[in-house]
Amino acid sequence: MSQALSEKPRELTPATTRTTFVRYIDRTREHYEAQGFERPYRWAYHQNVPLTPLNKPLSESVVSLITTANEPSPPGWKVGDPRPLRRVHSFSSGEPPSLYTDDLSWHKEVTNTDDLDSFLPVHRLTELAEEGRIGRLADRCHGVPTEYSHRRTVENDAPEILHRCREDGADVVILVPL
């Protein structure tokens, strides 16, 4: 664990003059402008949002877990080698592999992704299943790539995730984007 994480909690500066949470949409736009990309990224926006109520108690439900982390590196892969193209992937929730997160945008200066449960809580959900809080964790977890193209996510990846969750008998889904 990094030094920063072992320090005692500190209070945020009170009476801040700015939004307390980070405005990533603005930050990303400024960062890409500085790199010379002329067209700012258009983040997904929707006015209408669906809601499906639970149709059975969680204690009887199969829970699926979705990540944006990428597939493990192939055997023999070294830093600098080409990576497999990002795609929807699935892996055992009982024996999860070491997922690849280096190519994703997260705050690498202050934290790490060394503990899988900090971004994909498979062990916490397994414990909750053993205690009866949920029925069980689905046998597989799934990964969905973060795509520049909205269309690719909406037309290809999200339907594929739905298909795989149904194959697994999922009743509810927890998504944990990095």
Place this chain on the structure above:
Amino acid sequence: MTARHLEANGLPTVILGSARDIVEHCGVPRFVFNDFPLGNSAGLPWQPEMQRTIVELGLELLESARQPRTTVQSLFVWPGDPDWRDSYSRVDDSNREALRAKGERRRAQRERDRARGNVRAE
């Protein structure tokens, strides 16, 4: 967008995440917001009690949300340097030139990838 698709097709969802503006801008059914640096959406590394509490918040939200766009914020506060908010993807005079050069390299790499067909099919 994946959560929206699952939900629209009959699967209840909850997102655990740290990029509040992006998730709420997209518009999702249920969202547990952890005000941490990106990377630990489900709790800090090696802190199982915190991770468990965050997962439980998600489960409670699945049960309790009465309308879409319901966000719950966990009470956990990042214990490290509060400057993390400003340091993420910061652009200032110290890195402006390096970022411009990085952009050039990325555009060149993208062209090479396209030429080799090393991109996802449309």
